[in-house]
């Protein structure tokens with residue numbers, strides 16, 4: 001049926017992998033596929049108390065400012081300003097409906113159809129979706145143990161490619177788990193200044209470090225960086241509080257579009273989030289708990305995977321966040337096919353091909369350790385090892 005939907009919808013369809021993952025919702029399957037925080041680590045009691053307190057204020061149930069509750073933007077400006085080493089004010093921060101909305105609004109603000117966007121390979125699938133919907137010409141640069149290979153980006157630029165936007169997940173990458181090296185952050189910022197593209201530094205995982213914090217954000221080194229972060233992984237996804245900060249003109253353009261998108265965010269969850277983020281003593285304890293618990297889980301998973309696959313796979317060196325990336329040394333392994341066998345063995349993951357077009361992604365997979373306790377992760381790893389053997393013999 002021609003002309004039923006806009007041209008924008010042509011390139012967007014539910015992927016085969018998404019359909020396959022629908023099979024993994026069976027109760028007997030341990031899913032390491034989703035990227036969900038553990039609900040037991042979400043501070044529901046504190047959220048309940050803050051919600052009760054907020055509800056005594058009529059403003060909490062009223063429309064609010066499009067850019068977000070002023071008190072929340074003040075807290076965020078102080079926190080983000082400390083990270084980039086510069087005084088930020090509330091006018092440089094926009095609160096969005098999760099950082100996913102920030103990505104989506106930025107794509108509309110910055111991109112015309114056909115504009116080049118450079119993503120990492122592998123890339124965050126939610127970013128790929130947004131850039132495809134914006135009808136951008138998506139190109140990729142490889143990612144390695146030090147994050148985005150900025151030398152490869154420089155080569156691309158020197159070959160004449162002129163991106164409008166470069167997207168990077170700088171800390172504890174989704175799906176690769178890695179951290180962008182300090183020198184590459186400066187290099188990326190310098191390239192943005194020299195070639196005049198925008199960097200979207202997408203950082204929902206930076207607070208979830210296990211031993212040491214990640215290096216200073218890319219945004220510390222150039223005004224052409226728009227930084228995104230979120231309350232989803234540290235407080236609760238259901239608050240739907242994300243934010244962006246950066247160039248004031250970009251913030252104003254995002255505000256204009258957001259008026260048309262949703263008028264404003266939820267005054268109630270903005271109040272709750274502001275209260276929790278400004279209670280520094282509580283937040284420090286809460287973040288310590290998350291770092292310790294997720295750190296223990298990451299170690300349980302990497303130990304289990306090492307013993308399940310031995311030398312046949314290489315694992316990312318996980319130092320924070322929620323994900324571990326596994327690459328099989330035998331690059332003829334097709335992890336999308338392996339997923340079918342794995343589900344029969346009661347375990348699920350996301351095949352690498354979900355995260356980009358590169359052929360080498362087909363022999364890789366992403367595991368999320370955040371949602372399962374250590375003993376369940378150990379069982380999941382055994383099942384993965386059995387599935388791998390069964391798949392190799394079939």
Ligand code: PMP
Pocket residue numbers: 035097098099100101124126169174202203204229230231232237241242
């Ligand atoms: N960016 C990255 C890299 C993510 O992994 C996610 C969530 N999976 C998001 C953005 C969006 O998260 P939210 O909208 O909940 O803030």
